[in-house]
Amino acid sequence: MNQELKELYQQVILDHNKSPRNFRKMENANHFGEGYNPLCGDKIDIYLLLKDGKIEDVSFQGSGCAISKASASLMSSFIKGKTIEQAEELFRKFHSLITGKLDESESVEDLGKLKVFAGVREFPVRVKCASLAWHTLISALKEENKIVSTE
Amino acid sequence: MSTKIEIRNTEKEIKTFDLDKIREDFPILSTEVHGKPLCYLDNAATTQKPKPVIDALNNYYLHQNSNVHRGVHYLSGLATEAFEEARIKIKKFINAASPQEIIFTRGTTESINLVAYSFGRDFINEGDEIIISQMEHHSNIVPWQLVAADKKAKIKIIPVDDSGELIIEEFEKLLTKRTKLVSLVYVSNSLGTINPVEKIIHTAHSFNIPVLIDGAQAIQHLLVDVQQLDCDFFAFSGHKMYGPTGIGILYGKQNLLESMPPFMGGGDMISKVSFEKTTYNEIPYKFEAGTSNIADAVGLGAAVDYISEIGINSIAEHEKDLLDYADKVISGFEGIKIFGKAKNKASVLSFVFDDIHPHDMGTFLDFEGVAVRTGHHCTQPLMQRFNVPATTRASFAMYNTKEEIDILAEGISKIIKVFRK
Numbered sequence: 001m002n003q004e005l006k007e008l009y010q011q012v013i014l015d016h017n018k019s020p021r022n023f024r025k026m027e028n029a030n031h032f033g034e035g036y037n038p039l040c041g042d043k044i045d046i047y048l049l050l051k052d053g054k055i056e057d058v059s060f061q062g063s064g065c066a067i068s069k070a071s072a073s074l075m076s077s078f079i080k081g082k083t084i085e086q087a088e089e090l091f092r093k094f095h096s097l098i099t100g101k102l103d104e105s106e107s108v109e110d111l112g113k114l115k116v117f118a119g120v121r122e123f124p125v126r127v128k129c130a131s132l133a134w135h136t137l138i139s140a141l142k143e144e145n146k147i148v149s150t151e
Numbered sequence: 152m153s154t155k156i157e158i159r160n161t162e163k164e165i166k167t168f169d170l171d172k173i174r175e176d177f178p179i180l181s182t183e184v185h186g187k188p189l190c191y192l193d194n195a196a197t198t199q200k201p202k203p204v205i206d207a208l209n210n211y212y213l214h215q216n217s218n219v220h221r222g223v224h225y226l227s228g229l230a231t232e233a234f235e236e237a238r239i240k241i242k243k244f245i246n247a248a249s250p251q252e253i254i255f256t257r258g259t260t261e262s263i264n265l266v267a268y269s270f271g272r273d274f275i276n277e278g279d280e281i282i283i284s285q286m287e288h289h290s291n292i293v294p295w296q297l298v299a300a301d302k303k304a305k306i307k308i309i310p311v312d313d314s315g316e317l318i319i320e321e322f323e324k325l326l327t328k329r330t331k332l333v334s335l336v337y338v339s340n341s342l343g344t345i346n347p348v349e350k351i352i353h354t355a356h357s358f359n360i361p362v363l364i365d366g367a368q369a370i371q372h373l374l375v376d377v378q379q380l381d382c383d384f385f386a387f388s389g390h391k392m393y394g395p396t397g398i399g400i401l402y403g404k405q406n407l408l409e410s411m412p413p414f415m416g417g418g419d420m421i422s423k424v425s426f427e428k429t430t431y432n433e434i435p436y437k438f439e440a441g442t443s444n445i446a447d448a449v450g451l452g453a454a455v456d457y458i459s460e461i462g463i464n465s466i467a468e469h470e471k472d473l474l475d476y477a478d479k480v481i482s483g484f485e486g487i488k489i490f491g492k493a494k495n496k497a498s499v500l501s502f503v504f505d506d507i508h509p510h511d512m513g514t515f516l517d518f519e520g521v522a523v524r525t526g527h528h529c530t531q532p533l534m535q536r537f538n539v540p541a542t543t544r545a546s547f548a549m550y551n552t553k554e555e556i557d558i559l560a561e562g563i564s565k566i567i568k569v570f571r572k
Contacts, residue, residue: 001565001569003566004184004518005514005515005518008513008514009569014570017570018506018570038508039525040508040510040525040540040541041527041534041540041541042510042540043540045210063540064508064510064512065508065509065511066507066508066511066570067511068510123514126510126514129510136509139240146213
């Protein structure tokens with residue numbers, strides 16, 4: 001496989017695409033967000049259980065490409081237990097990472113497994129795939145409860 | 152019983168279909184993509200342009216450029232002649248009764264909008280009905296929604312069956328005394344289905360209902376004879392038939408066009424203007440306000456010449472071969488689902504895999520040099536009908552080869568290996 005393509009479709013991403021984590025509806029969710037990418041028809045519903053400013057539980061459902069599904073899956077595993085502020089800061093950093101706008105001085109260590117999405121920066125048309133779950137998360141955190149579109 | 156051999160091809164078409172020569176005519180086909188030869192299978196989105204079309208554009212700007220129908224000077228005469236000659240070429244190509252029935256627009260979308268706004272303004276009223284189908288491109292849905300909202304009219308939909316064919320009996324049930332127009336796609340851009348438009352036009356006419364045919368995906372694949380079809384309007388784009396972008400055609404029957412109000416106001420569409428009263432120019436100029444896209448009209452004329460030279464029937468035959476071959480090669484993959492199994496199909500193969508999203512497919516194929524379209528193809532209601540958010544679509548043109556279909560198949564095998572390991 002071509003190197004750029006390998007960077008984009010890392011094994012972790014393929015694995016999360018095949019068996020996404022936290023892929024379920026959450027009955028006792030108290031926050032909800034709905035995301036949509038009209039370009040490719042990707043759809044995602046995000047369920048959150050927030051308590052005292054912390055993400056106690058998170059799950060998602062929807063359909064999409066490998067990048068968007070894996071991004072939602074990895075995000076859900078990663079933000080569980082984080083505070084709202086931490087999640088927002090992670091999104092900022094993640095977004096800089098996938099758009100190639102990260103400051104060289106900035107450490108990405110705190111992104112942990114999310115670093116596998118670094119390859120997306122070589123594919124500008126796929127940035128929306130990787131960021132859809134995050135945009136939807138931010139909207140769910142704010143409880144705007146409206147459909148988020150990447151367009 | 153004696154057997155009669157039908158000679159379908161015109162004299163011109165008796166020449167052999169020389170694929171190598173055709174490919175040489177399209178300079179862009181020798182492009183490399185990610186180190187691989189370009190394998191362009193996104194022709195339903197837009198076709199590539201042959202040298203004669205590019206040369207015609209160059210020649211126009213190098214030697215003919217001026218404004219048309221205005222000046223008395225030499226160049227204006229040349230430009231007007233080139234522009235009107237293009238109109239006559241198109242008139243002949245679709246066998247319209249007169250060049251006056253050929254209106255230059257920006258493309259199919261503008262052609263349909265012209266009818267929606269002009270015909271719609273005078274002939275569609277509150278409670279009236281417009282019939283379209285479930286397989287329309289957004290460009291043959293949204294203009295009618297705008298008219299319907301404005302006029303409090305209603306849109307009725309001809310449903311599509313599982314094979315991707317229109318359910319004709321349902322169409323017949325939709326016709327009422329309030330039906331003012333049927334606007335229908337000839338060849339589906341998402342499924343490749345060739346609709347039985349002649350039959351539909353005949354049925355609609357028996358109720359005195361005019362029919363608009365969206366021919367954007369038909370004109371480059373099928374012999375179109377608007378008089379034989381007896382359609383009232385026929386819309387198509389230049390860029391999907393090897394011509395330039397930004398130019399298209401609305402054909403309309405003369406008496407209908409004459410009865411319709413102008414679509415846009417401005418220069419060239421008037422015969423006399425005073426602040427009290429303006430008299431409109433005759434058709435087609437009544438519908439061509441402002442300076443037309445002269446160069447691209449001339450380029451479209453060159454595209455028509457190019458297609459005619461090769462022969463639309465030979466092109467159709469070659470594309471049928473390609474589609475049959477692709478269908479055979481591609482449908483063998485485990486877990487593939489092909490959308491559009493109509494008996495009568497043109498040049499489009501649309502498919503999905505349960506476990507591989509079209510978007511991933513598109514990215515992988517791109518690295519094999521293969522250009523395909525992935526998404527909803529601007530036919531969201533049809534995608535909903537088949538309950539898929541998106542498909543991968545390979546669409547063929549006269550210059551495609553069976554080797555390219557093999558490359559597409561290899562590309563699919565590669566992504567399958569990665570995604571299913």
